[in-house]
Amino acid sequence: MTLIKSISGIRGTIGGKAGENLTPTDAVKFAAAYGQWLREYHDKDDLTVVIGRDARPSGPMIQQLVSATLSGMGIHITDLGLSTTPTVEIAVAQEKADGGIILTASHNPVQWNALKLLNEKGEFLNAAQGERILELVESGEFDFAPVEDLGEIHQNDAYIDIHIDEVLDLEWVNADLIREAGFKIVVDGVNSSGGIAIPALLKALGVEVVKLYCNPDGNFPHNPEPLKEHLTAIMEKVPAEKADLGIVVDPDVDRLAFISENGEMFGEEYTLVACADYILGKNPGNTVSNLSSSRALRDITEKHGGTYHAAAVGEVNVVAKMKEVQAVIGGEGNGGIIYPDSHYGRDALVGTALFLTHLAEKKIKVSELRASYPSYYMSKKKVTLTPELDVDAILVSLKNKYKDEDITTIDGVKIDFPENWVHLRKSNTEPIIRVYTEAQSQQAADELADRFIKELEEIAAKG
Incomplete structure (x- = not known):
C-alpha cells in the first residue's frame, strides 16, 4: 500500500493506516492544506473551488470528504460530480473560481485515487506552490470557519456538455466535414467518465459510435493505462465492426490513443504528432513536448517551418515552456494534447476533434495517415x-x-x-x-x- 505526497498533489491506495495510504484522514489534511494555501495566495476569505472526479469507486467517498473539509473552512464548492480532468480545468476558468481539485489517479489501477490541484486559471500548481502546500500539510495549522460562515456546496452537472460545445466552437474543428465523412468509431472508455464524454462528443460530430467499456461504474475492465498490451479487446473490435478507427482514453480523459482500422495501434506518441501536423498546416508556429517524447514532433514542426522546443517532464513544465515560446500546440508523448486556443491542459476531447478533422480533410485511412509520419x-x-x-x-x-x-x-x-x-x-x-x-x-x-x-x-x- 502506498501514499505519495508531491508538489503536484497527493495520491495513494485506498484503505490501511493513515500516513501510509490514502485514507480519509490524509484526504482531509491535504484538502485543508489546499484551502489554507488558497487563503494565503488570494489573500481573501470569499473563495470558490470547483471539484470533479473520475468514476473509480472511491471517488464519491473522497469527494464528500474534500468538499466537507473545504466547506468547513468557509470555502464554496461547485461540485461537477462525475467529470473529466480537462472539463474541471475549463470549469475553473468559466466559473471564475479560485481553484480546482480533480479526484483521479489517472492511469493508476482502481485501488488508487488522488487529489490533483489547480490554480485560478484551471492549470496545475507550480513547484513553489506545491511545496507550500506540503509545508502546510506537515504543520497542520488550519483555520476553520464558524458555523455562520460555512461554505455552500452547489451541484452543476452541465459541464461535460459545456466542454463539448467549446470544442465544437474551436476555429479549426470542422464538425460539418467530420459529419460528411461518416465515420464509425469504437470507443473504449475504460468504464470511467470518458465513457460519457467521448461518445457524447462523437454524437455531436455526427459519428456512429460503438461503445466498449463505456459504463462509468469504475470497474476497469483492463489496466487503465492506454498501452498496447492492455488494449487487446478494442484492437480486435475495430476490424470486427469494420470501424474506421478506435479511440481509447484513460479514466480522467487527458490521455488519448487511437486504433487504426486494421486493429493496429496508431501509437500514443503519434497522437500529438498528428494533431500538431493538422494545426501547423493551418496556423504555423512553435511546438513543445517533454524530453521523453518522440523526435517525430520536431520533424513535423520543422517541416511546417516552426521551431520545436523541449521541456522537462511534467505537464506544468510543458505548459510553462509553451507560454514562453508562444507554442500553437504541444503536449506529452503519452497521448496528451495541449491546445492553447482551448486551454492549457491535456485534453482528449480537443485531441479527438482535431484528429478527426485532420482525417476527414485528408480523406485517407488511419493506417495511411500513420504511414505518412517519420517512424521512430x-x-x-x-x-x-x-x-x-x-x-x-x-x-x-x-x-x-x-x-x-x-x-x-x-x-x-x-x-x-x-x-x-x-x-x-x-x-x-x-x-x-x-x-x-x-x-x-x-x-x-x-x-x-x-x-x-x-x-x-x-x-x-x-x-
Whole structure:
C-alpha cells in the first residue's frame, strides 16, 4: 500500500493506516492544506473551488470528504460530480473560481485515487506552490470557519456538455466535414467518465459510435493505462465492426490513443504528432513536448517551418515552456494534447476533434495517415541502484563522457545523437534511473538502452 505526497498533489491506495495510504484522514489534511494555501495566495476569505472526479469507486467517498473539509473552512464548492480532468480545468476558468481539485489517479489501477490541484486559471500548481502546500500539510495549522460562515456546496452537472460545445466552437474543428465523412468509431472508455464524454462528443460530430467499456461504474475492465498490451479487446473490435478507427482514453480523459482500422495501434506518441501536423498546416508556429517524447514532433514542426522546443517532464513544465515560446500546440508523448486556443491542459476531447478533422480533410485511412509520419521506436527501461549511491554524480559523469554531443540537462541528462537519443532521469521516490531511448528501429532503441544501462552500471561500480 502506498501514499505519495508531491508538489503536484497527493495520491495513494485506498484503505490501511493513515500516513501510509490514502485514507480519509490524509484526504482531509491535504484538502485543508489546499484551502489554507488558497487563503494565503488570494489573500481573501470569499473563495470558490470547483471539484470533479473520475468514476473509480472511491471517488464519491473522497469527494464528500474534500468538499466537507473545504466547506468547513468557509470555502464554496461547485461540485461537477462525475467529470473529466480537462472539463474541471475549463470549469475553473468559466466559473471564475479560485481553484480546482480533480479526484483521479489517472492511469493508476482502481485501488488508487488522488487529489490533483489547480490554480485560478484551471492549470496545475507550480513547484513553489506545491511545496507550500506540503509545508502546510506537515504543520497542520488550519483555520476553520464558524458555523455562520460555512461554505455552500452547489451541484452543476452541465459541464461535460459545456466542454463539448467549446470544442465544437474551436476555429479549426470542422464538425460539418467530420459529419460528411461518416465515420464509425469504437470507443473504449475504460468504464470511467470518458465513457460519457467521448461518445457524447462523437454524437455531436455526427459519428456512429460503438461503445466498449463505456459504463462509468469504475470497474476497469483492463489496466487503465492506454498501452498496447492492455488494449487487446478494442484492437480486435475495430476490424470486427469494420470501424474506421478506435479511440481509447484513460479514466480522467487527458490521455488519448487511437486504433487504426486494421486493429493496429496508431501509437500514443503519434497522437500529438498528428494533431500538431493538422494545426501547423493551418496556423504555423512553435511546438513543445517533454524530453521523453518522440523526435517525430520536431520533424513535423520543422517541416511546417516552426521551431520545436523541449521541456522537462511534467505537464506544468510543458505548459510553462509553451507560454514562453508562444507554442500553437504541444503536449506529452503519452497521448496528451495541449491546445492553447482551448486551454492549457491535456485534453482528449480537443485531441479527438482535431484528429478527426485532420482525417476527414485528408480523406485517407488511419493506417495511411500513420504511414505518412517519420517512424521512430522507443524503449523504456530502468536501472536499479543501491540507496547509498549518488545518482546525481553518476549522471554528471555520463554527461561529461558525452560532452561533445548535443546534451540537455533541464531534467536529468538527454543526449541527442544524429540518428537517435537517450534520456536518463532519476526517480524522486526510489534509487533508480529511468532510461528512455528512441531510434529508427525497435532493435536499435533496445540496444541503445542496454548500452547505456551497462555504462551506468560501470560508473556506479567505480563508486
